[in-house]
Amino acid sequence: MLYPLIGIIALILVYTARHYFFTLNRLFGFQRHPYIDIDTANWPKVTILVAAHNEEKVISQILTALMSAHYPQDRMLVIPVNDRSTDRTREIIDRFCNDYPGRIRPFHRTSGKGGKAAALKDAMKLVQTEVILIFDADYTPGGGLIRQLVAPFFDPEVGGVMGRVVPLNVGTNLLTRLLDLERAGGYQVDQQARMNLRLVPQHGGTVAGVRLSALRQIGGWNDNTLTEDTDLTYRLLLAGWKTVYQNRSECYEEVPETWPVRIKQIMRWAKGHNQAMVAYSLPLLFGKHRATLRERLDGFLLLGVYVMAPLTLIGWILALVLFYEGVAPLHGVIAILSFTAFATTGNFAAFFEIAAAVRLDGSRQRICLLPFLVLGFAVSIFAVSRACLSQLLAPITGAKFHWDKTERFRTSS
Amino acid sequence: MNPALATALLVLLVGILFVVPLLPALIELRLKRDAYPLNVIQQYAGEIRHFSYGFRVYMEVLLEPLQKCAVSGTALKGAMPDGDEYLLLGHSSAALSSSIGKKTPNCSSIVAAGVDMVFPDGITFTKEVYAANKLVSGQRNIFQALLGENDIHLGRASTIIRWAHAVGALRAEPDCDLHGRISSDLKIQLESGCAFQRLNAPCIALGNSKAEVPDDLAETGEISLPIGRRLVDEDLEIKAGEVVAINIITRGRLHIRAGARVLGSVKSNQHMTLDANVSVEGSLISASTMHIGPDCRIAGPVIAEHGMAIETGTRCGSIGTPTTVTAPTIEIADGVMVFGTVWARTEGRVVPKR
Numbered sequence: 001m002l003y004p005l006i007g008i009i010a011l012i013l014v015y016t017a018r019h020y021f022f023t024l025n026r027l028f029g030f031q032r033h034p035y036i037d038i039d040t041a042n043w044p045k046v047t048i049l050v051a052a053h054n055e056e057k058v059i060s061q062i063l064t065a066l067m068s069a070h071y072p073q074d075r076m077l078v079i080p081v082n083d084r085s086t087d088r089t090r091e092i093i094d095r096f097c098n099d100y101p102g103r104i105r106p107f108h109r110t111s112g113k114g115g116k117a118a119a120l121k122d123a124m125k126l127v128q129t130e131v132i133l134i135f136d137a138d139y140t141p142g143g144g145l146i147r148q149l150v151a152p153f154f155d156p157e158v159g160g161v162m163g164r165v166v167p168l169n170v171g172t173n174l175l176t177r178l179l180d181l182e183r184a185g186g187y188q189v190d191q192q193a194r195m196n197l198r199l200v201p202q203h204g205g206t207v208a209g210v211r212l213s214a215l216r217q218i219g220g221w222n223d224n225t226l227t228e229d230t231d232l233t234y235r236l237l238l239a240g241w242k243t244v245y246q247n248r249s250e251c252y253e254e255v256p257e258t259w260p261v262r263i264k265q266i267m268r269w270a271k272g273h274n275q276a277m278v279a280y281s282l283p284l285l286f287g288k289h290r291a292t293l294r295e296r297l298d299g300f301l302l303l304g305v306y307v308m309a310p311l312t313l314i315g316w317i318l319a320l321v322l323f324y325e326g327v328a329p330l331h332g333v334i335a336i337l338s339f340t341a342f343a344t345t346g347n348f349a350a351f352f353e354i355a356a357a358v359r360l361d362g363s364r365q366r367i368c369l370l371p372f373l374v375l376g377f378a379v380s381i382f383a384v385s386r387a388c389l390s391q392l393l394a395p396i397t398g399a400k401f402h403w404d405k406t407e408r409f410r411t412s413s
Numbered sequence: 414m415n416p417a418l419a420t421a422l423l424v425l426l427v428g429i430l431f432v433v434p435l436l437p438a439l440i441e442l443r444l445k446r447d448a449y450p451l452n453v454i455q456q457y458a459g460e461i462r463h464f465s466y467g468f469r470v471y472m473e474v475l476l477e478p479l480q481k482c483a484v485s486g487t488a489l490k491g492a493m494p495d496g497d498e499y500l501l502l503g504h505s506s507a508a509l510s511s512s513i514g515k516k517t518p519n520c521s522s523i524v525a526a527g528v529d530m531v532f533p534d535g536i537t538f539t540k541e542v543y544a545a546n547k548l549v550s551g552q553r554n555i556f557q558a559l560l561g562e563n564d565i566h567l568g569r570a571s572t573i574i575r576w577a578h579a580v581g582a583l584r585a586e587p588d589c590d591l592h593g594r595i596s597s598d599l600k601i602q603l604e605s606g607c608a609f610q611r612l613n614a615p616c617i618a619l620g621n622s623k624a625e626v627p628d629d630l631a632e633t634g635e636i637s638l639p640i641g642r643r644l645v646d647e648d649l650e651i652k653a654g655e656v657v658a659i660n661i662i663t664r665g666r667l668h669i670r671a672g673a674r675v676l677g678s679v680k681s682n683q684h685m686t687l688d689a690n691v692s693v694e695g696s697l698i699s700a701s702t703m704h705i706g707p708d709c710r711i712a713g714p715v716i717a718e719h720g721m722a723i724e725t726g727t728r729c730g731s732i733g734t735p736t737t738v739t740a741p742t743i744e745i746a747d748g749v750m751v752f753g754t755v756w757a758r759t760e761g762r763v764v765p766k767r
Contacts, residue, residue: 032718034698034700034716034718035716037737037739037754037756037758038714038716038737038739039459039461039613039737039754039756040613040730040735040736040737040753040754041713041714041735041736041737041753042712042713042730042734042735042736065455070458070460130640140455142453142454142455142456142457142458143455143456143457143458144457144458144459147458147459148459151714154678154695154696154698154713154714154716155678155680155696155698155716156642156660156661156662156677156678156679156680156695156696156698157642157662157680157698166450166451166453167450167451168450169450170448170449170450171445171448171449174442177442177448180450184451213640240644250451250453251453252450252453290644290646290664361451363447363451364447365441365446365447366441366447366448368437368438368440368441369438369441369442370438371434371435371438372438372442
C-alpha cells in the first residue's frame with residue numbers, strides 16, 4: 001500500500017509543479033498574443049455555428065449580438081444549429097432569418113443522434129468557408145470578437161482557436177462566484193501560460209474556431225465523444241495543427257447556478273476527457289507526428305487532469321489506512337516533513353493560480369472568497385471520481401454514455 | 414473552573430479560531446462588493462479612431478462659437494460644462510501667447526482652431542487640440558491629443574502623447590515621437606527618424622516614399638489562396654526566382670531568396686529572411702524575428718512575435734486589400750509603403766535607407 005501511495009503523491013507533485021510553473025510564467029514570463037493586433041485585413045469568409053438545443057431563453061441574445069458584430073456582412077454567415085428543440089427555439093430563429101435575410105441560414109435538425117458533436121457534424125453540409133467559428137447559444141459575443149477569433153487563421157499552422165470565457169451571472173450565489181474564480185484561473189493563467197510556453201492550449205468548443213481543411217483532414221466532428229472540444233484538440237495536434245488561445249478575445253457565458261447542474265456538467269466533462277485520455281495518450285506520447293516533446297508531455301498531463309480526482313481520493317484512503325496500521329517510513333520523520341512541506345506549498349498551488357488570475361484581471365475583493373474554493377474542489381473531486389467509476393463499470397453495468405445539455409438560468413429571451 | 418464551562422469555552426475558542434480566517438470571505442459573500450462580471454466591453458472593436466470620435470462629439474457644443482470666431486477673426490476663452498477651459502482661435506495663433514505659461518510654454522486649455530492655423534515652435538498642449546481646417550504645428554510641439562478635420566502637418570521633433578486623427582492627410586517631419594493611436598482617413602506620411610506605435614490609414618508612407626497609390630496595387634476583392642501546406646521540420650530555403658503554390662510552415666529558419674514568389678502563406682517558427690523582390694500572396698508570420706528585404710510585395714498580414722525590419726521599396730497590402738504589419742518592435746526603412754495598419758506594441762521607427 002505504501003508504494004501506490006508514494007506513486008500517487010509523486011503524480012500530485014508533478015501537477016503541483018505544473019500549477020506553479022504556469023502561474024509564475026503568467027506573472028513574469030513573456031506573454032504571447034501574436035494575432036490580437038491584426039485589426040486591418042482582407043477578412044476571409046466565415047461561418048458561425050450556434051449550437052442550440054431548447055434555447056428559447058437565450059438564442060435571441062446571441063443572434064442579436066452576432067448581427068451587430070464588426071465584420072464584413074457579406075463575408076459572415078450565421079448558422080443556428082437547432083438540434084431537435086421542442087421549445088420556441090425554431091420560431092425565434094426563423095424570425096431572425098426573416099429580419100436579417102441572407103445573413104442567417106437555419107439548420108433545423110429534427111432527428112438523429114443526440115449531442116452537440118452530432119448536430120455540428122450534420123450541419124457541416126451547409127458550411128462552405130475555410131474558417132468556422134462555434135458558439136453555444138448562451139454566449140454573448142462582443143462587437144470585435146469575430147475578427148479576433150478569425151485573425152489567427154491567417155497563420156497557416158493554426159487549425160483551432162479558443163477565446164476566453166467570462167461568467168456573466170457571477171453574483172447569483174456562492175456557486176457562481178466560485179465558478180467565476182475557477183474560470184479565471186483556468187483561462188487567465190492556465191490557458192495563457194500554455195499559449196506562452198507553446199504547449200497545448202485546449203479547444204473549448206465554444207468561443208472557438210476551427211479550420212475547415214484541418215477538420216476534414218482529421219475526419220470531421222467525432223460524435224462518439226462527450227467532449228468534442230477535447231477530442232478536437234488532440235486530433236488537431238496529432239495531425240500537425242496548432243490550437244491557439246486568445247486571452248483578450250473574451251465572451252460572456254452563463255455558468256450553472258445550482259449544484260446538481262454543476263455536478264452533471266463536470267461529470268460530463270470528466271467522462272469526455274477520460275475518453276480522450278484513453279484514445280490519445282499513447283499515440284500522443286509515442287506516436288510519429290509533429291508534436292514537440294513539450295507538447296507531448298503537456299498534452300499527456302492535460303489528458304490526466306480528471307483522473308487525478310479519484311487518485312487523490314485513493315491517496316487519502318491509503319494514507320489513513322497506513323496511518324492506522326502504524327506504517328510510517330523512516331520512523332515517520334520524513335513523512336511528517338514531507339506532509340508539512342506539501343501542506344504549505346502543494347495544496348496552495350491551485351489557489352495560487354486562481355489568486356494570480358484574479359490579480360491579473362484587476363479584481364480586488366473577490367479574492368476573499370478563495371477559502372471557499374475548498375468546497376468547490378471537494379464537490380468536484382467526488383463528482384469526477386463518481387464519473388470515473390461509472391466509466392470503469394460501464395462494461396459491466398452496460399451503461400451507455402449520453403449527452404446532457406447544461407440547464408439555462410436566464411429568465412427571459 | 415467548571416469542566417462544562419471550560420469545555421464550552423474551549424469549543425467557542427476553537428470555533429472563533431476557525432471562523433476568523435473565513436471572516437473576509439463571509440463578509441464578501443454577504444456584501445457582494447466584487448460580485449460583478451469581469452468588464453468585457455461588448456461594443457469594443459479595436460477602432461483606432463474611438464477617442465477622436467468621442468472628442469468630436471465632445472466638441473460639438475463649440476462648433477458654432479468657433480465658426481463665429483472664424484468669421485469675425487477673433488479669439489474666445491471659456492469653460493466647458495465639465496469645467497475644462499477652452500480657447501477658440503478664429504484668425505491666428507497669436508491669442509495662444511496669452512494662454513501660455515510665462516515660465517514654461519504650456520497651454521492648459523482645449524484649443525480649437527476655426528481656420529487654417531500655424532502654431533509656433535516649442536509649445537506643450539496639455540489638453541486636446543481641435544483643428545476645423547488645416548493645421549501646421551511648429552517644431553518640438555507636444556500634443557496630448559489632436560483632431561484635424563483636414564490635413565495635419567507636424568513640425569520636426571513634435572510629439573503626440575495619446576492620439577491624433579486627421580480626416581485629411583497626416584504628415585510628420587523627421588524625429589517626431591508618435592505615441593498611441595495615429596490615424597488618417599486619407600494617408601499618413603512619416604519621415605525618417607519618426608517613432609510610432611500604432612498607425613492606421615488607407616495608405617501609410619514611411620520615409621520619402623511617395624504617398625500616391627500605385628495602380629498595380631489597387632486590386633480589390635477576396636483573394637483565393639491555396640489551402641494545402643508543406644510542413645518542414647528543419648531550416649528551409651526557397652530558391653531565387655522559385656514559384657511556390659502552397660502554404661509553407663517551417664519549424665526552423667526560413668530564407669526566401671531574391672525574386673521568389675509564394676502563392677500562399679508562409680510561417681516560420683524561427684528567424685525569417687526575405688531577400689529582394691520576394692512576393693507573398695498570403696500572410697507572412699514568424700514566431701521569432703523577421704527581416705524583409707527591399708522591394709518585396711506582401712499581400713496579407715505580416716506578423717513577427719519578437720521584432721521586424723523592413724527595407725526600402727517594400728509594399729504591404731494594397732488599397733483594395735488593406736493589411737496589418739505588427740511586431741513588438743518594427744524598424745522600417747525610408748521608402749516603405751503599408752496599406753492599412755502598422756502596429757508596434759513597444760516601438761516602431763522609421764530609419765534611413767541602408
